[in-house]
Amino acid sequence: MSTAPTARVFSSDNTAGTSAEILDALAREATGQALPYGADDTTATVRRRLSDVFEREVDVLLVSTGSAANALGLAALTPPWGSVLCHRDSHINNDECGAPEFYTAGAKLVPLGGDDAKIDPDELRAAARHKAGDVHSVEPSVVSITQCTETGAVYTLDELRTLGSVAEEAGLRTHMDGARFAGAIASLDCAPAELTWRAGVDVLSFGATKNGTMTADAIVVFDRSLTPELAFRAKRAGQLASKMRFQAAQFDAYLADGLWLRNARHANAMAARLQEGLKAIPEVRLLGTADANIVFCRLPQQITEGLLSDGYAFYHDRWEPGVARFVTSFTTAPQDIDHLLRAVRQHAA
């Protein structure tokens, strides 16, 4: 009997491949002709599917990266003299090379605090009022919420509604970075509508590349008055693919038969398995809440070095010394987790 080699890369969920259903859909799409630039039938089907998922008519722009989705979505919501209030650990603040500032033509990102990379509502309330209407300052315009957060926590519905009402009272628009949106839905087991437009979200970056697609993420637009402008912005940003049908085919298969949720439930279950195993190892201290597919922990140096020498890959020097991050995906197998735990136990001894 042949066994698959153990996966040892836990640095990110984007190290995973592509779901077989999505590859099949690409192969089917590759025959025949279709209209370009999103005028094809498959793109129309994706819009209908996402309207069903969100229980209302939405507009959809398919893009090739999560950073493009974030930067374009924020640009449609924020004037150049505005500010985007976000968590200081957010991807838009730390990992997008200034794309939000560039695409908004100069809006300012204002970093806020809060545990587990969740925005603290009191900090949001204060920042939303800070120098509002003062022509000498940037105008608080948008709050950007990451769901799941960068540390693997998931905002509860109540937490989201609280942020939504603070934003509404202050007249802020709301953007959601959902690079791991499926993981949040799988974790909370709630309707996607509850987590988004019913909580005040105007534009969602609906990630899929970390959870099964090859090169396709989506901007889901709840405030459809923004769509004409977004369409021009996407073209100008080089994000209007001429063969959009291939991005659409990926999304179509991702949404069909609940593949997106199956994949996310699996990734979350693998992180839960890892978390349970690590809990039983006294030398390891878990950090924060692993509600979805990211586990943070504090590891003694000898364990980190031992794992690295075994060929494991994971972030161990990106935050504070001694803090490690393990990310699971839809391709992580239970035995991959069991091997990793065995190695941690060995190096702890």
Ligand SMILES: Cc1ncc(COP(=O)(O)O)c(C=O)c1O
């Ligand atoms: C929270 C979050 N948002 C957005 C992105 C953007 O992803 P991309 O690398 O596709 O631009 C990532 C990727 O790591 C992410 O973790």
